[in-house]
Amino acid sequence: xxxxxxxxxxxxxxxxxxxxxxxxxxxxxxxxxxxxxxxxxxxxxxxxxxxxxxxxxxxxxxxxxxxxxxxxxxxxxxxxxxxxxxxxxxxxxxxxxxxxxxxxxxxxxxxxxxxxxxxxxxxxxxxxxxxxxxxxxxxxxxxxxxxxxxxxxxxxxxxxxxxxxxxxxxxxxxxxxxxxxxxxxxxxxxxxxxxxxxxxxxxxxxxxxxxxxxxxxxxxxxxxxxxxxxxxxxxxxxxxxxxxxxxxxxxxxxxxxxxxxxxxxxxxxxxxxxxxxxxxxxxxxxxxxxxxxxx
Amino acid sequence: xxxxxxxxxxxxxxxxxxxxxxxxxxxxxxxxxxxxxxxxxxxxxxxxxxxxxxxxxxxxxxxxxxxxxxxxxxxxxxxxxxxxxxxxxxxxxxxxxxxxxxxxxxxxxxxxxxxxxxxxxxxxxxxxxxxxxxxxxxxxxxxxxxxxxxxxxxxxxxxxxxxxxxxxxxxxxxxxxxxxxxxxxxxxxxxxxxxxxxxxxxxxxxxxxxxxxxxxxxxxxxxxxxxxxxxxxxxxxxxxxxxxxxxxxxxxxxxxxxxxxxxxxxxxxxxxxxxxxxxxxxxxxxxxxxxxxxxxxxxxxxxxxxxxxxxxxxxxxxxxxxxxxxxxxxxxxxxxxxxxxxxxxxxxxxxxxxxxxxxxxxxxxxxxxxxxxxxxxxxxxxxxxxxxxxxxxxxxxxxxxxxxxxxxxxxxxxxxxxxxxxxxxxxxxxxxxxxxxxxxxxxxxxxxxxxxxxxxxxx
Numbered sequence: 001x002x003x004x005x006x007x008x009x010x011x012x013x014x015x016x017x018x019x020x021x022x023x024x025x026x027x028x029x030x031x032x033x034x035x036x037x038x039x040x041x042x043x044x045x046x047x048x049x050x051x052x053x054x055x056x057x058x059x060x061x062x063x064x065x066x067x068x069x070x071x072x073x074x075x076x077x078x079x080x081x082x083x084x085x086x087x088x089x090x091x092x093x094x095x096x097x098x099x100x101x102x103x104x105x106x107x108x109x110x111x112x113x114x115x116x117x118x119x120x121x122x123x124x125x126x127x128x129x130x131x132x133x134x135x136x137x138x139x140x141x142x143x144x145x146x147x148x149x150x151x152x153x154x155x156x157x158x159x160x161x162x163x164x165x166x167x168x169x170x171x172x173x174x175x176x177x178x179x180x181x182x183x184x185x186x187x188x189x190x191x192x193x194x195x196x197x198x199x200x201x202x203x204x205x206x207x208x209x210x211x212x213x214x215x216x217x218x219x220x221x222x223x224x225x226x227x228x229x230x231x232x233x234x235x236x237x238x239x240x241x242x243x244x245x246x247x248x249x250x251x252x253x254x255x256x257x258x259x260x261x262x263x264x265x266x267x268x269x270x271x272x273x274x275x276x277x278x279x280x281x282x283x284x285x286x287x288x289x290x291x292x293x294x295x
Numbered sequence: 296x297x298x299x300x301x302x303x304x305x306x307x308x309x310x311x312x313x314x315x316x317x318x319x320x321x322x323x324x325x326x327x328x329x330x331x332x333x334x335x336x337x338x339x340x341x342x343x344x345x346x347x348x349x350x351x352x353x354x355x356x357x358x359x360x361x362x363x364x365x366x367x368x369x370x371x372x373x374x375x376x377x378x379x380x381x382x383x384x385x386x387x388x389x390x391x392x393x394x395x396x397x398x399x400x401x402x403x404x405x406x407x408x409x410x411x412x413x414x415x416x417x418x419x420x421x422x423x424x425x426x427x428x429x430x431x432x433x434x435x436x437x438x439x440x441x442x443x444x445x446x447x448x449x450x451x452x453x454x455x456x457x458x459x460x461x462x463x464x465x466x467x468x469x470x471x472x473x474x475x476x477x478x479x480x481x482x483x484x485x486x487x488x489x490x491x492x493x494x495x496x497x498x499x500x501x502x503x504x505x506x507x508x509x510x511x512x513x514x515x516x517x518x519x520x521x522x523x524x525x526x527x528x529x530x531x532x533x534x535x536x537x538x539x540x541x542x543x544x545x546x547x548x549x550x551x552x553x554x555x556x557x558x559x560x561x562x563x564x565x566x567x568x569x570x571x572x573x574x575x576x577x578x579x580x581x582x583x584x585x586x587x588x589x590x591x592x593x594x595x596x597x598x599x600x601x602x603x604x605x606x607x608x609x610x611x612x613x614x615x616x617x618x619x620x621x622x623x624x625x626x627x628x629x630x631x632x633x634x635x636x637x638x639x640x641x642x643x644x645x646x647x648x649x650x651x652x653x654x655x656x657x658x659x660x661x662x663x664x665x666x667x668x669x670x671x672x673x674x675x676x677x678x679x680x681x682x683x684x685x686x687x688x689x690x691x692x693x694x695x696x697x698x699x700x701x702x703x704x705x706x707x708x709x710x711x712x713x714x715x716x717x718x719x720x721x722x723x724x725x726x727x728x729x730x731x732x733x734x735x736x737x738x739x740x741x742x743x744x745x746x747x748x749x750x751x752x753x754x
Contacts, residue, residue, distance in 0.1 A: 004706030005713070013699055037398045038681025039391070039688060046678030048400035053670045056409035060416045067420035129421060131647055139647025140423065161642075163649045165419045166656065175420065257400070290717030 011282045018275035025268035028259045035257040044256040051256060055249045057169070062242050065167050065235045068175050072235070074128040075176070076228040082123050082183075082190075083225065085116050086218035089194055092116075093211035096201045106201055113198050120194065121146060121154055124183050134179030137161040143179045144191070152192035156180045167238045177227050188220035299744070301352070303737045305342075308355030309730030312339055315358050316723040323711045331500025333363040333709040335492060363492040366708045370499060371513065373705060376698040377506040378563025383691035385568030390576065390684040392452060396445045397677045404445060404584075405673045407438040408591070412659040415652055418640060422649035423605060428635035435613060439628040442588045446626035449577050449584075456573040457548045461541050463508050463566050464550055470505045471522065471536040474498055478519040479534035505530075510563030526560035528552040547573060576683060581625065583665075583676045588628045589621035590663035590672075598658055602639030602651025610639025610651070621664075 004010075027036055038045035095101070096109045125142040126133050135143035135158030143158030158179050164172040183190045193214040200210040316337045326332040338361070342354035397403065414434040418427040477498045481491040502522065505511055511530060514521040519533035529552075530537055539557075541548045549558040550566070559574065561567040592614035599610035615631040617624035632638070642650025660668055667675060 002707045002712075004703045005710045005715075006706055009702065010699060013695070037391075037684075038394045038677050039684035040681075042678045042681030042685055045397075045400070045681045046674045049405040049674035049677050050670060052400045052406055053409040056406070056413050057416070060413040064416055064420050067417075071420065129424075131421070131423065135647065136645075137641070137643055137648035137650075138645040140645075159643065159645060161645070161648055161650070163419075163422070163647070164653070165649070166416060166653075172653075289713040291713060294717060294721070 007285065008282070011278060011285065015275065015278040015282065018271055018278050021271035022268065022275055025264055025271050028264045029261065029268060032259050032261075033257050034259045034264075041257075048253065048257050051249060051253050055246070055253070058242050058246045058249060061167055061169075062239060062246075064165055065239055065242075068165050068167065068173065069232065069235050071128045071133065071175060072228050072232050074126065075133045076225065076232065078123050078126040078133065079182075079221070079225045079228065082120060083218065083222055085120055085123070086190070086214065086221065089113060089116055089197065089214050090211060090218065093197050093201075093207065093214055096197075097207040097211060106204070110198055110201050113194065113201070117153065117191075117194050117198065118146075120183075120190065124179055132158065133176065134158065134182060136176070136178035136180070137163055144183070151195065152184070152189055153195040154191045156184050167235060168242065171238065173231060173234055173238075175231065177224060182221060182224050185220060188217045190217045190221060193217040299737050299741055301354075303734060303741075305353065305355035306730045306733035306737060308342060308357065310727060310734065312337075312356045312358050313723045313727035313730060315361075317720065317727070319361055320716050320719050320723060324713065324716050327711040327713060327716075331496050331503065332711065333365045333492070333496050333499075334711045335361050335363050337361050361490055361492065363490075363496065364709055365495075365499075366705065369701065369705050369708065370503075373698070373701045374503060374506040374511070374513070375563070376694065376701050377503060378510045378567075380691070380694040380698045381507040381565045382510075382563050382568035382571070383687055383694050385565035386572050386576075387568075387684070387687045387691045389452065389456060389569065389572040390680075390687055393449065393572075393576065393580065394680050394684050396448055397680050400677075404438070404441050404587075405670065405677065407434070407441050408659075408669050408673060410434045411438050412656060415656050418638070419649045419652045419656075422640040422652060423646040425635055428605075428638050428640075431638055432613075432630060432632060432635050435630045435632075438591075439614070439630050442584065442625040442628045446581060446584055446588075446623075449581050450626065453547065453573050453577050456569050456577075459569055460548050460550070460566060460573070463564075463569070464539050464541050467505065467508050467530070467566075468536075468538040470501055470508070471530045471538070474501045474505070474520075474522065475531045475534050475536035477501065478531065482519050482534070506564060508564045509566050510561055524552075524557065524560070525562050526557060528555065528557050580676065580680060582622075583672070583679070584625035585617075585621045585623065586664055587625070587669060587672050587676075589617035589624035591658065591669055592617045592624065592628060594658040594661055594663075595655060598651070598654040599639045601642075601654050603641040603644045603648075604639050605636035605641075605646050607641075607644045607646075611637060613638070 028034055035041050035044050035048060092109050092113055096106060101109075121144050124134055124144045131139035132141065132143055133139075135141065138158045138161075141157060143156055144154045145157055146153065147155045156179060160178045160180055162174050162178065163176055165175050167173050184192075193210070193216070197207070197210040197214050200207045316339070319335050319337045323334050338359045339356050340359050342357050344351045344353050400406065411431070411434040414427070414431040418424065418431055421427060477494055481494045481498065484491040484494065498520070502511065502513060505522070509530075510525045511522045512525060514523060516533070520531065521529060521533070522531040523529045530539075537552065540551045542551055543549070544556075549556050550561070551557065558570060561570060593616070596612045596614055596616065599613050602610050604610055611632070613630060613632045615627075615629045618627065640650075640652045640655075641648035642654075659670065662668060663672055665672060
């Protein structure tokens with residue numbers, strides 16, 4: 001059979017192909033990615049978009065969690081201070097109920113209680129990064145306002161709304177308890193109980209009952225504190241979960257679009273060898289023909 | 296018996312035919328690298344013998360014809376292969392350019408969508424924070440700008456393709472008129488019984504160049520050739536060529552043969568590849584982007600309207616409302632909100648409420664018109680662009696190989712082999728020398744015969 005006397009186009013095509021493979025391998029090694037453009041692996045390229053979305057959200061949730069944790073811990077430590085203050089109120093009340101106190105001592109207790117009362121108002125008006133923690137969602141105004149005309153001595157001007165923050169995909173966490181629920185719950189109104197105790201001491205009647213009421217309100221408040229403990233626990237376990245997820249997402253990303261350096265390096269060597277072979281073939285392409293031997 | 300003069304004439308025929316054969320060889324060698332050149336061979340035959348009684352005497356050799364060796368079927372296949380190959384390569388070049396817009400998963404529209412929704416997530420623990428609110432608007436701006444950039448680059452590319460289409464059409468016209476004029480020369484030569492071998496080579500070469508641009512079929516007729524596109528549009532008929540024209544319609548250049556629009560019926564050549572990308576791929580990608588941009592803008596505006604801004608007013612638009620039907624939404628997507636306090640994070644009118652952020656965030660999980668969430672829609676688009684490019688690339692490689700093989704086959708039939716020509720040259724040279732030797736022998740014999748007469752006269 002007659003062969004094609006001009007093999008040059010074939011050899012050039014082969015050279016072109018090996019150079020392309022060389023470039024491909026070099027690109028993979030230099031970028032560390034096997035998917036440098038969507039056509040390298042369309043399925044993986046599409047999944048990498050979703051993988052990056054998951055990675056963004058996972059680190060986003062972690063960031064939200066630290067913001068929420070600051071808020072939760074402020075609220076929680078404020079509540080412990082309030083609980084401590086309430087214990088003090090109770091002991092002062094018990095002391096006042098002791099019929100042996102002089103009128104001036106009684107008056108001194110009242111002054112002390114009034115001090116605690118205003119301390120309680122100030123604690124209930126605690127802020128975190130400029131926002132009132134116990135105001136429901138009306139976080140831009142102090143929720144408890146002193147009002148002498150009110151039986152409890154204060155008015156609640158916050159609202160009863162609760163904010164929820166997503167700390168995971170489809171995982172919403174309530175991050176606040178409205179001050180009205182904590183401090184002004186009907187039957188367990190902290191401010192009313194303290195105010196009543198002060199009045200009882202001033203009039204010297206029903207002090208025991210008033211102390212019991214303070215004690216009940218204090219227990220109720222302690223029970224409410226559990227909310228913040230629970231919420232903090234939830235953010236902590238979610239953090240553990242998200243950290244693990246983050247690792248998995250990074251691994252997935254590597255599986256989808258990462259480069260196995262050993263393979264890429266061996267591909268590059270192979271392509272270079274092929275390329276040299278093609279070059280050698282072109283170089284040695286029969287430079288002689290029969291005409292050279294004609295005399 | 297024809298005598299010495301007969302022998303001389305026989306030897307002369309050998310000389311002249313050998314010389315002509317060497318001329319053919321020389322022409323082959325000279326054209327060894329001429330594109331489209333087909334090697335020629337001389338066909339020779341023994342001259343008609345003279346019958347004398349029971350004896351038959353040869354009268355030498357005659358050159359019957361000089362023939363170009365070509366395989367017509369193979370050339371048709373090469374033309375078809377070239378058309379398919381050029382179409383795929385033209386598509387591939389454009390698609391590779393398109394996919395650079397979708398190359399990175401860490402930046403671009405996909406990452407922008409993720410970042411925007413993440414900025415809403417970050418606002419949620421502290422909804423009245425103006426810095427966090429500003430990040431939401433900044434993320435929205437980046438998203439809109441990237442939509443604009445990609446949509447505009449697609450439009451620019453479509454415009455560039457348009458220019459290529461116009462240039463290609465003018466090249467087609469130039470080639471068809473050359474082919475027609477060569478055809479005229481061929482029929483002129485044929486009418487005086489001369490071999491048009493090299494002109495046919497030239498014509499075939501032109502047809503092959505034409506095949507790179509447009510799908511043409513060669514229909515041999517009594518009078519020269521007819522070239523027609525696969526949908527039957529005649530480009531060349533004998534010595535007449537019919538120019539194609541381009542005309543803008545619907546924002547892109549359409550190709551007309553006379554009054555007939557043949558734009559969408561081209562099936563091969565770079566024109567078909569370019570038009571396929573310009574009229575199918577780019578509009579499809581643009582429309583997906585428009586759908587995504589319009590869906591996001593509409594849904595986010597609607598979600599914002601459900602809540603209250605920092606001043607307690609009902610939320611307004613974050614994005615300028617996309618055009619009705621969404622056409623052009625990606626290119627024109629703009630954030631109309633400039634004051635971060637206008638983000639309606641609140642569901643109860645207080646500044647501390649984040650209730651409506653849930654509605655805004657929910658847009659990330661809300662199916663758009665095509666039934667996919669925004670990030671899924673974008674991820675599918677990336678997959679779609681990647682697949683189109685990778686499939687075209689695979690098809691183009693396959694078609695390169697097929698074309699290469701066809702050209703190899705054609706080379707094995709029509710290519711000039713220098714070894715072959717050298718061996719022919721030896722053969723023809725020897726034949727010439729032998730014939731010359733015969734002439735010289737006859738010359739001596741004739742001299743003897745003449746001298747013999749002279750001798751007798753002297754005696």
